[in-house]
Amino acid sequence: MNKNEKKNVLVKSGRVIDPEKGKEFISDIYIKNGILAEMGENIKAKGKEITEIDAKGCIVCPGFVDMHVHLRDPGFEDEETIETGTLAAVKGGITTVACMPNTSPPIDSESMVKYILEKSEDAACRVLPVAAMTRGLKGREITDMGLLAEAGAVGFSDDGRCVVDSRLMYEVMRYSTQFGLPLVLHEEDYSVSRGGLVNEGRYSSMLGLDGISSLSDDVIIARDIILAGRSRAKIHITHVSTRGGVEMIKKAREGGLDITCDVTPHHLFFNDSYLTSFNTNLKVKPPIRSEEDRRALIEGVKEGVIDAIASDHAPHLDTEKNTTFRLAEFGTIGLETLFSAAFSKLCREEKISLPGFISLITTSPAKILGIDAGKIEVGKIANITVIDMEAEEEIKRESFISKSKNSAFIGQKLKGKIVCTISKGKLVYRRG
Amino acid sequence: MLSKKSILDADSLSLEDIKLILSNADSFLEISRRDVKKVPTLRGKTVINLFFEPSTRTKTSFEIAAKRLSADIINFSPSTSSLKKGESIIDTIKTILSMKVDLIVIRHSDSGTVKMVDRFVDIPVINAGDGKYQHPTQALLDLYTIKKRFGKFEGLKVAIVGDFLDSRVARSDMNLFEKMGMDVTIVSPTMFLPEDFSGMKVKHCIDDVIEDADIVYMLRMQFERQDRKFYPSVMEYNRFLTLNMDRLGKMKPGSIVMHPGPVNRGIEITDEVMDTSGELAEKIVIEEQVTFGVAVRMAILYLMLG
Numbered sequence: 164m165n166k167n168e169k170k171n172v173l174v175k176s177g178r179v180i181d182p183e184k185g186k187e188f189i190s191d192i193y194i195k196n197g198i199l200a201e202m203g204e205n206i207k208a209k210g211k212e213i214t215e216i217d218a219k220g221c222i223v224c225p226g227f228v229d230m231h232v233h234l235r236d237p238g239f240e241d242e243e244t245i246e247t248g249t250l251a252a253v254k255g256g257i258t259t260v261a262c263m264p265n266t267s268p269p270i271d272s273e274s275m276v277k278y279i280l281e282k283s284e285d286a287a288c289r290v291l292p293v294a295a296m297t298r299g300l301k302g303r304e305i306t307d308m309g310l311l312a313e314a315g316a317v318g319f320s321d322d323g324r325c326v327v328d329s330r331l332m333y334e335v336m337r338y339s340t341q342f343g344l345p346l347v348l349h350e351e352d353y354s355v356s357r358g359g360l361v362n363e364g365r366y367s368s369m370l371g372l373d374g375i376s377s378l379s380d381d382v383i384i385a386r387d388i389i390l391a392g393r394s395r396a397k398i399h400i401t402h403v404s405t406r407g408g409v410e411m412i413k414k415a416r417e418g419g420l421d422i423t424c425d426v427t428p429h430h431l432f433f434n435d436s437y438l439t440s441f442n443t444n445l446k447v448k449p450p451i452r453s454e455e456d457r458r459a460l461i462e463g464v465k466e467g468v469i470d471a472i473a474s475d476h477a478p479h480l481d482t483e484k485n486t487t488f489r490l491a492e493f494g495t496i497g498l499e500t501l502f503s504a505a506f507s508k509l510c511r512e513e514k515i516s517l518p519g520f521i522s523l524i525t526t527s528p529a530k531i532l533g534i535d536a537g538k539i540e541v542g543k544i545a546n547i548t549v550i551d552m553e554a555e556e557e558i559k560r561e562s563f564i565s566k567s568k569n570s571a572f573i574g575q576k577l578k579g580k581i582v583c584t585i586s587k588g589k590l591v592y593r594r595g
Numbered sequence: 596m597l598s599k600k601s602i603l604d605a606d607s608l609s610l611e612d613i614k615l616i617l618s619n620a621d622s623f624l625e626i627s628r629r630d631v632k633k634v635p636t637l638r639g640k641t642v643i644n645l646f647f648e649p650s651t652r653t654k655t656s657f658e659i660a661a662k663r664l665s666a667d668i669i670n671f672s673p674s675t676s677s678l679k680k681g682e683s684i685i686d687t688i689k690t691i692l693s694m695k696v697d698l699i700v701i702r703h704s705d706s707g708t709v710k711m712v713d714r715f716v717d718i719p720v721i722n723a724g725d726g727k728y729q730h731p732t733q734a735l736l737d738l739y740t741i742k743k744r745f746g747k748f749e750g751l752k753v754a755i756v757g758d759f760l761d762s763r764v765a766r767s768d769m770n771l772f773e774k775m776g777m778d779v780t781i782v783s784p785t786m787f788l789p790e791d792f793s794g795m796k797v798k799h800c801i802d803d804v805i806e807d808a809d810i811v812y813m814l815r816m817q818f819e820r821q822d823r824k825f826y827p828s829v830m831e832y833n834r835f836l837t838l839n840m841d842r843l844g845k846m847k848p849g850s851i852v853m854h855p856g857p858v859n860r861g862i863e864i865t866d867e868v869m870d871t872s873g874e875l876a877e878k879i880v881i882e883e884q885v886t887f888g889v890a891v892r893m894a895i896l897y898l899m900l901g
Contacts, residue, residue: 358823368789371706371727371763376790441707485685487705489726 171195172590173208177218182522183538197588199545214590218549221582224521225537226258226546230528231401231473238267243478243566249286251498251565256548258288258586259536263322264295271295271306276314288586291317293347296335302326305335312342317532320347325383336396345399345531348387355379362450366435375450381407388415399531400424402475404449406459413468423531425471426460428504429495429571443484443491444571461513471528474501478567495571499563503577511578547585554580597898601713601720604729605770619894620739627889637666640900641696644670647703652856653723657700660892688712698900719899727761733855734767736888740880744851748775754804756782756836757814764855765814780804786825800835805842813838813854813863839865843875854881
């Protein structure tokens with residue numbers, strides 16, 4: 164990022180997609196002093212301090228919203244920081260990230276929410292903290308959810324952990340209704356998943372790797388649907404990975420529950436047959452599931468059961484991945500490949516419409532979190548991403564600017580590349 | 596020469612490579628029966644026995660095989676190394692490579708580790724058992740044992756009995772047995788089987804196969820590899836899976852009993868069967884497997900380094 168980047172930007176002749184209004188049109192966009200000042204054909208901007216971007220043949224859309232990101236800050240700054248994580252985000256076209264609370268200390272207090280908000284003031288993109296549901300993420304006591312909400316938390320989650328105590332989960336749900344914020348739920352039954360490394364099925368058996376049955380997700384999703392039915396809480400199932408999960412969420416929503424869900428690009432992209440390489444970057448939680456599950460996720464996106472795509476960006480050091488499969492940490496980075504990985508599968512392979520796809524990474528997650536983002540609006544601070552849809556590249560380890568390099572997509576050819584990103588009104592990323 | 600640099604799993608062993616190893620084993624078996632059991636074939640070659648998991652049989656078998664071929668073999672096990680000081684496995688491998696060795700034999704308690712190591716090194720690697728994944732040299736010596744007894748593979752009926760899911764031996768054996776045209780049935784209770792075993796031939800009780808099998812392959816109950824014990828009890832095991840005298844007596848003429856060792860007496864096989872003498876004792880080929888193991892590993896080392 165060049166901090167001295169000229170303040171005024173003219174994006175010429177792009178195909179603008181407005182996912183909110185469901186419109187597509189060719190237009191110039193003029194950003195003056197950080198504000199989206201003008202939209203229309205043949206804008207003649209005056210003044211010397213103008214960066215012009217030729218967006219002919221490119222898509223121009225709202226900056227993406229990634230509602231599931233681990234920035235590792237504070238506590239694990241050797242893996243990622245707010246600074247490096249947001250630079251990686253804007254390289255991926257993302258201008259808003261919701262960061263998860265499993266930092267050290269965790270985001271379970273007012274002061275921690277403020278720390279994130281203050282430290283991210285100068286960051287390349289907007290950072291919105293998701294605060295812990297339970298103190299210390301321990302699953303025993305409810306956090307000061309009211310104070311956390313007032314301090315600026317956009318949701319609550321014990322992500323990475325599941326609240327085992329059903330009564331406590333029920334009380335968290337009931338209490339959350341006072342504040343109207345969503346609960347972002349990581350669904351895992353530890354009595355099922357304990358010791359497991361990969362999806363339980365044909366490949367776990369072939370590879371001699373202990374399995375994590377899809378029952379692990381499904382049992383807790385079923386429980387939380389029951390609890391949400393009683394409490395009327397707004398729940399969001401994150402990184403849904405199973406056919407059973409998609410089916411239950413669909414039914415629950417049809418039954419009138421305020422339930423949403425997201426899926427990661429890696430669960431859409433891979434199935435467990437890729438594990439035969441023992442590539443530790445594919446060791447994630449929930450695990451990469453069977454082809455049958457992957458198909459159900461794709462269909463879930465097509466049918467509108469799945470509301471959003473989120474990266475679950477989980478940076479880890481080389482030493483945590485360059486080890487045996489059993490000892491390696493769970494997680495893949497995903498900010499820089501969020502668009503291209505999902506676009507390659509959903510639009511190129513599955514022929515999902517581009518505006519529909521764009522809404523999954525803009526307006527839809529913004530709506531779930533209740534934030535003002537993911538739109539193109541004249542008069543507002545500009546958050547815009549320009550994409551070259553025809554570009555294709557093989558993902559290389561060296562190309563990542565995230566502090567960690569543990570990408571499941573290394574070696575894969577992905578379509579669609581971010582040309583530039585305007586975040587918080589500034590041109591913060593331009594393709595080299 | 597073998598078609599691949601390393602032996603990592605049974606799956607990637609070609610039919611030609613398998614045949615080559617088995618035919619070479621004959622001449623190495625002959626060497627093991629001589630008074631002076633040593634040939635200069637691999638003089639000047641250095642082999643590392645890198646055992647991250649305790650092992651007696653396999654480690655000794657490789658050691659004897661290498662020594663009979665005059666290779667220098669060095670045993671390296673984590674208890675005596677710097678691994679406990681937090682050295683990574685990759686660093687350990689790099690250190691060993693710096694000493695210019697010619698081949699690494701690896702055993703590790705984690706599945707897939709040998710494949711991972713192989714990607715880091717240019718020299719040949721032999722998987723001597725990794726986690727629950729593979730144990731290809733065991734499967735090769737099992738094949739050789741079968742070849743010596745039956746002189747053929749095609750159409751032989753094999754029953755693999757016991758904890759299939761946790762067994763690297765079963766995984767490698769099943770692959771090679773099927774590759775050689777044998778008819779494999781797995782005899783295992785549900786908790787030791789994949790969730791969906793519809794693609795496999797499965798029975799749940801040894802009595803269902805005992806009269807018809809040419810080979811009854813008893814797996815070691817891997818209590819040490821199960822972190823959760825779902826199998827009810829030894830008594831239950833004895834009722835459905837243990838090879839006892841009664842069952843041994845029902846086996847057809849010429850049929851054999853195999854086991855990768857060490858046997859848990861009273862669990863997989865009863866004391867009476869283990870200590871039986873006379874005609875029925877001829878069926879138990881567990882010691883032959885060990886003898887042939889040395890010859891097969893000599894053949895492998897020779898074909899990879901010679």
